[in-house]
Amino acid sequence: SNEYCVIGLGAFGSALGMELYERGHVVLGIDRNEVIVNKHQDHLTQVLAADATNEDALKAAGMVDYDYVIVAIGDHIEDNILVTQTVLDLGCKKVWSRAENQRHASILAKMGVARVVDPELEAAHRCARILASRSVLDFIEFSPGFSLAQIIVGPTYSGKSLKEIGFRTKYQATVIAIRRQDESIPIAHPEDVIYEGDVLFIAGKTEAVEKIERI
Amino acid sequence: SNEYCVIGLGAFGSALGMELYERGHVVLGIDRNEVIVNKHQDHLTQVLAADATNEDALKAAGMVDYDYVIVAIGDHIEDNILVTQTVLDLGCKKVWSRAENQRHASILAKMGVARVVDPELEAAHRCARILASRSVLDFIEFSPGFSLAQIIVGPTYSGKSLKEIGFRTKYQATVIAIRRQDESIPIAHPEDVIYEGDVLFIAGKTEAVEKIERI
Ligand SMILES: Nc1ncnc2c1ncn2[C@@H]1O[C@H](COP(=O)(O)OP(=O)(O)OP(=O)(O)O)[C@@H](O)[C@H]1O
Ligand SMILES: Nc1ncnc2c1ncn2[C@@H]1O[C@H](COP(=O)(O)OP(=O)(O)OP(=O)(O)O)[C@@H](O)[C@H]1O
Missing domain, CATH: 3.30.70.1450 (Regulator of K+ conductance, C-terminal domain)
Known part of the structure; x- marks a missing residue:
């Protein structure tokens, strides 16, 4: 089984994390909103309330050890890009990021993410x-x-x-x-x-x- | 060609409206946010700034004459449900609505929409x-x-x-x-x-x- 970290537990991120967990994989869910983190603590292997733009917090969470990191932050494009770059800089090999629009998608592609997901498009x-x-x-x-x-x-x-x-x-x-x-x-x-x-x-x-x- | 009305021009609604328009169909886009309405006025057949929970506004827009009405309002579940019910009450035959979560999806299904879409799930x-x-x-x-x-x-x-x-x-x-x-x-x-x-x-x-x- 693999180990996944999902950053951003909105509708997309939480559904993804929960399904991977139900399939028997290890899933860490990170969100800066404590209410949301608490809501999902029994649906994932582990949860963490943290602002993912904080590189030290991600390092302490052992980001580089995860097989896949999925940046599922939606509306906040700047945070999404900042978190994506931080995760790549920490040496994570397979990073998937969610895009809010075409321009955001091409920025993510140029940054070197393994896959860009745009649920709405x-x-x-x-x-x-x-x-x-x-x-x-x-x-x-x-x-x-x-x-x-x-x-x-x-x-x-x-x-x-x-x-x-x-x-x-x-x-x-x-x-x-x-x-x-x-x-x-x-x-x-x-x-x-x-x-x-x-x-x-x-x-x-x-x-x-x-x-x-x-x- | 068909006539479509898309209510809610967020990422999902606007992308859907634009693609239908580019395929040669008639598309009316409705959103209560004037900035958003103006942004899309050249990408759709027609746009209208209106609060879609206002039944008179929808009636005046000729809702019942559209082949399909797509309620693409996202985050605001109450508005989404209210608008969906209003559109059904006005006699629109084929209504598609977007769901934010499973409970919302089953409510929409019971209301009798033709299709429920949940992009994030x-x-x-x-x-x-x-x-x-x-x-x-x-x-x-x-x-x-x-x-x-x-x-x-x-x-x-x-x-x-x-x-x-x-x-x-x-x-x-x-x-x-x-x-x-x-x-x-x-x-x-x-x-x-x-x-x-x-x-x-x-x-x-x-x-x-x-x-x-x-x-
Ligand atoms: N810097 C950040 N660090 C950690 N979590 C964050 C950060 N920025 C946003 N989030 C979290 O990401 C989650 C999803 O993002 P957001 O709600 O903005 O997008 P959304 O488009 O509504 O998502 P969805 O469509 O999946 O519901 C939220 O729960 C939010 O708290
Ligand atoms: N009552 C309403 N009447 C008309 N338009 C509405 C109404 N409520 C919300 N909207 C519009 O619906 C659009 C999409 O909804 P919203 O932005 O809340 O969802 P979203 O989940 O962010 O959408 P997306 O993921 O498609 O970007 C917005 O542009 C908003 O102005």
């Missing part, structure tokens, strides 16, 4: 894609350049198999599962027949999946 | 899964019960094809793409050979994909 992208199309029920870019969408089947191909449709060649994407009413065919095969109303789980390069408006 | 889940496993580079539950993971190939199957490995039967999941160095094989076929260091994009039922710690 990522959620906005996902919602926009679902909202913008009638037959697209869900859409996620699960990796830069690769996406997965859930799309409803219309009347055109109803009763045809994926092979007959020539699905892969036609759409440059793979059907990975089919949901019919509340049943799921968890692994799709070329001979599977699709019907109007089915939901197809389709994955492939983002440019290809994005083009699929309806089936 | 969703981001926390996704990060926890990536952080918690060494060979899993990324993990998303893209639909209740269905997940997608990016996993590194170890030495065991290096040089074997997916068919030889009997991948689907063995792991109860589908390889949809293979990334080698920075090249991607965007659609995986049974005869594709995998090598140590490759990254496999694997999809299937969550219980199956979760079990895959290494390949």
Whole structure:
């Protein structure tokens, strides 16, 4: 198991810390707000009330010994950047930081964090894609350049198999599962027949999946 | 094209509104903060400075005529709930609301919103899964019960094809793409050979994909 330090126990930081702890990992949670620290003392391995811009406090907490340090401070961009730099200066190898906007994200990237997370932007992208199309029920870019969408089947191909449709060649994407009413065919095969109303789980390069408006 | 109203132009709401607008849809953005409203006036079809708990203001803005109304107010849970109820009472058919925590989410669900979005919780889940496993580079539950993971190939199957490995039967999941160095094989076929260091994009039922710690 790994050891994690989460700095900033807002909605994002506390949910992340708690889930890692529930998965059996060691988690130290740090927040400068004592009320918040007390609220989470039974949900994490250990908690500490401290201002994380205080380098001595972080050093005393043994920051460099953690496998991952996640700077989950949100609204306070200056503190987020200051804490991120302090944690990097202390020699922490894998630092993840949360960004509040695009400019903040590029600053963090240049500082050398292992990963930048932007919960609001990522959620906005996902919602926009679902909202913008009638037959697209869900859409996620699960990796830069690769996406997965859930799309409803219309009347055109109803009763045809994926092979007959020539699905892969036609759409440059793979059907990975089919949901019919509340049943799921968890692994799709070329001979599977699709019907109007089915939901197809389709994955492939983002440019290809994005083009699929309806089936 | 559809017509959307986004209430609350914080990071999430403004990013969502702007993306829908850039995709060619009509977007009205509402926020009670005039500075924020002015900041976004060129990024959306129309903006309105108003307190959205004011039913008359929403009625005058023609709320019921929008295809979707998204209540993107964050920190202020009471306002979020009040605005959501007002929008539902005005007869808006498809209302999406953002939740700040689990209790807020279940209240919104009971009120009858079409979808609840929780950017921080969703981001926390996704990060926890990536952080918690060494060979899993990324993990998303893209639909209740269905997940997608990016996993590194170890030495065991290096040089074997997916068919030889009997991948689907063995792991109860589908390889949809293979990334080698920075090249991607965007659609995986049974005869594709995998090598140590490759990254496999694997999809299937969550219980199956979760079990895959290494390949
Ligand atoms: N310098 C700091 N040292 C330690 N903790 C801090 C510091 N600055 C802010 N925090 C803590 O970080 C937590 C999260 O940050 P904040 O509440 O500002 O962002 P948020 O965007 O509301 O977060 P979320 O969306 O995750 O709820 C807060 O609990 C806050 O007390
Ligand atoms: N009653 C209201 N009517 C209209 N706008 C409102 C109302 N209450 C809050 N807002 C606006 O909603 C926006 C987003 O809410 P808020 O900033 O509280 O949440 P947030 O969690 O910081 O959002 P984000 O994480 O998306 O940045 C703010 O710009 C705020 O002015």
